[in-house]
Amino acid sequence: MAKAATRPWPPLGALCSRLLTPALACLTVVLLAGCGAPPWNNPYPEGQAGENILYGAFTERPKHLDPVRSYSSNEYSFIAQIYEPPLQYHFLKRPYTLVPLTAEAVPEPTHLDADGNPLPADADPERIAVTEYLVRIQPGIRYQPHPAFAQDADGRYRYHDLSPAQIAGLNELSDLPETGSRELTAEDYVYQIKRLAVPWLHSPIAGLMGEHILGFEAFSERIREAAPEPVGGERPFFDLRRYDFPGVEVVDRYSYKVRIDGRYPQFVYWLAMPFFAPMPWEAEALTSQPGMADNNITLDWYPVGTGPFMLTENNPNLRMVLARNPNFHGETYPAEGMPGDREAGLLEAAGEPLPFIDRAVYSLEKESIPYWNKFLQGYYDTSGISSDAFDQAVKFDAAGEAGLTADMREKGIQLSTAVQTSIWYMGFNMEDDVVGGDSERARLLRQAISIAVDFGEFISIFANGRGVQGQGPLPPGIFGHREGEAGINPYVFDWEHGRPQRKPIEEARALLAQAGYRDGRDPETGRPLSIYYEAMDAGPDGKARLNWMRKQFAKLGIELIVRATDYNRFQEKMREGTGQVFMWGWNADYPDPENFFFLLYGPNRKIDGGENAANYSNPELDRLFERMKNMPDGPERQAVIDRMTEIVRHDTPWSFGFYPESFSLHHQWVENVKPNLMANNTLKYLSLEPGIREDKRAAWNPPVLWPIAAVVLVLVLGALPAIVIARRRERSAAL
Amino acid sequence: MSAYIVRRLLYAIPILIGVNLITFVLFFVVNSPDDMARMQLGDKRVTEEAIQAWKADHGYDRPLLFNAEAEGLGALTDTIFFQKSVKLFALNFGTSDSGRDIGYDIRQRMWPSLAIALPVLLVGLAINISYALMIVFFRATYIDVGSVVLLVAMMSISGLFYIISGQFLIGKLFHLVPISGYDIGLEAFKFLILPVIVGVVSGIGTGTRLYRTFFLEEINRDYVRTARAKGLRERIVLFRHVLKNALIPILTGVVAVLPLLFMGALITESFFGIPGLGSYTIDAINRQDFSIVRAMVFLGSVLYILGLILTDISYTMVDPRVRLS
Structure with a gap:
């Protein structure tokens, strides 16, 4: 029988061991290189270890970040940390109590009759034609650094008149490197109230405010008629400062009035919602330039505010990052609370400047299982409890009181419960x-x-x-x-x-x-x-x-x-x-x-x-x-x-x-947790012990290497009989 | 060949129009423009005026497919279907219903999809081919029977099971890699290990069984018998002759799916938090964002047609007997 003219092949066993050894070595190197220092399953960069960063997750991309449109809790959890309406809810007091945020005081309504004359507080409601709220804001509050405020040496806005070529080169706001800031004024609040009436901004409360704010609907109609038509689907900047209506008025640099048709005592609550947060006209002038919306640079994507945090990364498909606003005004932790708050340690930080954390990193986590497991591994600081994980986390005692299971207590996890206002x-x-x-x-x-x-x-x-x-x-x-x-x-x-x-x-x-x-x-x-x-x-x-x-x-x-x-x-x-x-x-x-x-x-x-x-x-x-x-x-x-x-x-x-x-859970290293179902701006009150978190993460997540060895062993043991059979066959073929 | 390609591209036009029409009809059977407006504006305190204004601003205030009030060609062109579709043929995807540039989002999100799909394809190919060859080498032995049983079992298990098991074992119990997440640049590597392993393992059952069939088909051919008759060792017959010829259907099959790698994996991306095009599409469906849905379906169709053309071309390259006419 003629022998085939082929290159000699090595014996099968040698071939296997020749391939297997480098493959295993490669696998080990790849695993070690990919995972870095323990814990290997840490989803965050090693450089963030020990930093004062809060880690959380969001399950759904926020649809709107423009306060004129935003109206859902998942959106508020971001923008309420950035935008500051004049009022807020007291963090600790119950029932929920309005307190000033940027305002100097909670405004008291002034009732006026049809001729504009003031009426006493107990006036006959029939005589009240208009209710006036005078809001005085604190001086010295400044906006976060933002390109909209950047000016050149001559005082001209650096980015308000960009050429089409310049705009075409922009993909993100950070592509405009220079930033500036300025003081918050009453005009900014008035500007935002006018924005609520702008038809093309589709504010969900425009209909409601049209029923209450004096002249709101007529103003909306005026804007519709006066505004330039969209060019290529984008509406050119329409400066609302040039248009006034009786419902709002700038009194001076730090005061403005809102006039309500008749009475609407609940209006004061709206002043604690982002709808009534200030909007600097410069931001709208910047983002309304033709081509900006096409390049995704809009107020709906890049919020600008005076709050304790600013949005430094907005990639809602992956991660959203809030970082401390360097220009934040000096708010302090509340010194008063409810009975039991002191014992719970909720007043230990009384009088200390806010915020306590430097950054908050929120990762997109669509599925509840990975979210829950990463919380248990210490990679999220707080978590809700999905139905799947409920029995693992919570048990009810004989009296029907909810408590944590032994596993959760062992990990030092704490439970907060509150009946919702729903x-x-x-x-x-x-x-x-x-x-x-x-x-x-x-x-x-x-x-x-x-x-x-x-x-x-x-x-x-x-x-x-x-x-x-x-x-x-x-x-x-x-x-x-x-x-x-x-x-x-x-x-x-x-x-x-x-x-x-x-x-x-x-x-x-x-x-x-x-x-x-x-x-x-x-x-x-x-x-x-x-x-x-x-x-x-x-x-x-x-x-x-x-x-x-x-x-x-x-x-x-x-x-x-x-x-x-x-x-x-x-x-x-x-x-x-x-x-x-x-x-x-x-x-x-x-x-x-x-x-x-x-x-x-x-x-x-x-x-x-x-x-x-x-x-x-x-x-x-x-x-x-x-x-x-x-x-x-x-x-x-x-x-x-x-x-x-x-x-x-x-x-x-x-x-x-x-x-x-x-029901919500938080780890032992998170402090100042008290459910507040009306306030959305509570991130500033949270504080952390990053050292404890690092220790616990390391203790809870040691890499378990034996499964890798076991898989290799199984493969080798499984290959051996195959090698033996192969050798037998080759020998028999050679006969 | 160029005439063939041009003809195929021309054939693609009516196909794309048809796909677009079907997508449009299916979408609007389930969602009306009013529903879309409500979804964008939110549930609370939305007035009818706000809905009408939103529809007008986003071009959904026209009739769907036929405008009875318009004259002449306007009856067809002054419709939501025409206005929303015509730019697609210039690959201008426009903006989403929430105002984002779809083209930019696609360019951003195709990389994470590719980062998973490519390694899964390459590693999966290597493993499936090797395993299939091994089974064929040991055909009619316990190894063959056992492997086929194992492969059928692996095929029968839901992809979701692999994902959850992978996350539980490798991420949660063994703490070897992050359970989910993604990052940019080299940091992405540690997040890709688990989805790639899961993708490869979940594909072994189907892939290996298919390739085993290809190899078995080849192994009974005359040229293999001739090679054996020449006294070649079985291993050489397999690697040198069978593998080479069986690679033709394997490679042409791979070429067909290459363009579709951009489209991402729907469930995998969702469970692992990978910001790829698969999760982009799912999110758009959930948000009733027709602009994104139609763009993604259109893109998928274009890529699929492209894949089929590439397959035909690749046939001519790997098999000289094939001529395109």
Whole structure:
């Protein structure tokens, strides 16, 4: 047999060992080079070790960072650290209390009659034509360094008149290297209020402010007519300083007035929201140059403020970094708090200058599993608790009090809980023929359903116990909410053994029978009453919830037909008033009962374009609402709220589901943690012990190398029989 | 060949129009311009006027596909479909509904996608080919049977399982690499190890099985029999003859997916927090940002067509018998 004319091949075993050894060496080098010094799983650069940096995560990219548009909590967690409205909520005091931020004091309203004459504080509301707020801001507050303020030697703005070629070369704001700053003035606040009226900025509160700020809507119309048309999709700079309207006025360099049409006592709360933060015209002049928006340089991407932090890296697909603003004015940690705050160590930093941390690095973490694991490894300083991780982190004692599991305590992790100023409710469409209207029959049906749907069970099953059963429209922490026996909904609960107890299902059945639906049967057809439930739980996760809801109605013999859809269609049905029963929620804008009762105010019905999704209307409630919203907190207001609550409980347009409870965890090296559900600018109060964090990270994350050796060993052991067989074959082939 | 390429490129135009039309119809069956406006403006306190203003500002105030009020050609051109689609053919993706330059975002985000996809492709190819060759070498033995069972099992497991297991074992238990995240420059390396391992391991089942089939097909051919008859060792037959010929379908298959590497991996990027084009697309769908969705679908179609043309060209290169006409 002719021998093949080939190059001689080495024996298979030698070939394997010749390849395997360098491969293993390469793997080891690569692993060591890639991972650096232990801990190898540290996701942050080694250079940051020991630095005073807070590490957190965000799960969703913020849509807007322009305070004129931003209106969601994930956006506020960034911009509230940067922009400073005149007021803020006291970090420690409860109930939530407004205190000055850049203002010298919380402004007191001045009431004027139709002729502009001042009225006394207790003037007849009918005589009040205008309410005026005079806001005085503190002098000496300066903006963060920003290219919009950079000037040349002649005082001309360095970047306000860039050529198209220069703009074409820009990709980020940092491509403009020179920065400047200037003092905050009252004009900046007025400028921002005018921006709220600018039609093309689409402020979500423009409609609301149009109802309250004097001349706001007319001003908006004037702007629409006077503004230049967009060029290539971009609107040239439109200097709002040249246009005035009666609703706002610059009084002097440090004072401005806001005039409200009639009365709107809740307006002062809006002054604590970023909508009313200052905006320097220079920033808008810079970013409105043609081509800037095309290059992603907009106010929606690059905020500019006077707050304790500034956004130094905005890559919401990866990371957002807040760094200490070098020009921040000297705010100090509060010296007063609530009983127990001193014992909890929350007043130890009293009087010390803010902020305490140098930087805050927030990484994008879309999935809850890696987020949670990285928190346990010490790479995030704070975390919420997802449903998946709840049992691992929290346990409830016999009294129902939440506490940490032994594993969490061992790690020194601490738990903070707070009932949110929110409500989830089951709404009945009052326009519906069966469940709606003010007939006795429909009311009894609604009350029966309210008893049958056990939200205590819902909280336990679907919210891991994180919630408090609702007794009325006002959650705890809002003026008017009553605790204890006086606060229970007597149509749904009894007070037993010192706690509210849901009425037995027999009472619900009895109410149903009174309504004419004996055993849940429709007297006209003799078949079980069918009720349609509009659900936004169209996905597989919602199936368990919907099944649970069906069972609640089945207790009464009612057949619940679920119409599951997506959120868009759900909203559409609500707007058109075609739903029958649904669940929805509300998160307070500000801690005032008006912000909840307006959801039940007749003129605010959803089918008329408002937020009253149940389309509920009760003339007495509407009258009391009009009165209550203009009253100061006190016994008189409490009495009105009590009556309103009673009306709503009796009419039952809502079954008051539950007030969600927020649970959050933080590591032992994070200090000054107190949940504040109204304030968004709390980052400045947090302090850290980076040394402890470094030690714990090292202790918790030692690289475990034996698995690498085990994998190699398995591969080698697995290869040996193969080598043996191969050799045998080669030998046999050679025969 | 140039005539062939030009013809294929011309064929691509109606395909792209069709893809664009289907994307448009599917998107707007689920979302209306009003829904998009509400998504951008938020849930709270949004007035009808604000919605109409947003639609007008973003060009969604026109009819979707046919403008009955316009005259002549305007009935087709003064529509959302035409206005939003025509620039795509010049690869001008415009701005997203939230105001970002889509082209810039794509240029930024394709690198992280490539940083994962390329190593996964190359390392995966090397491992899959080696493993497939080994199985073929030991065909009809326990190693062959055992490997096929293992590969079928690996194919049957969800990709998500590999991701979660990888994060749990390598990141959480063994503390060898970060569980998730990404960084720029060399710092990115430590974040890529785990997704690349997961990508490679999850692809072994499918890849090796496929390549094993290619090799087995070749190994029964006459030229292999001839090589064996010449007395060549089995190893040499495999490496020198079988591998070379089986590489033709392997390489042409790889060429087809090369352009698509830019598009990223949807789930992997999401779980590992990689800011690539896969997560860009998912985010856009979640945010109902039609401008990004249509841009990404269009880009994907263009790249796919490009991949198919490259495949045809590569056939002519690796197999001289093939001629494009």
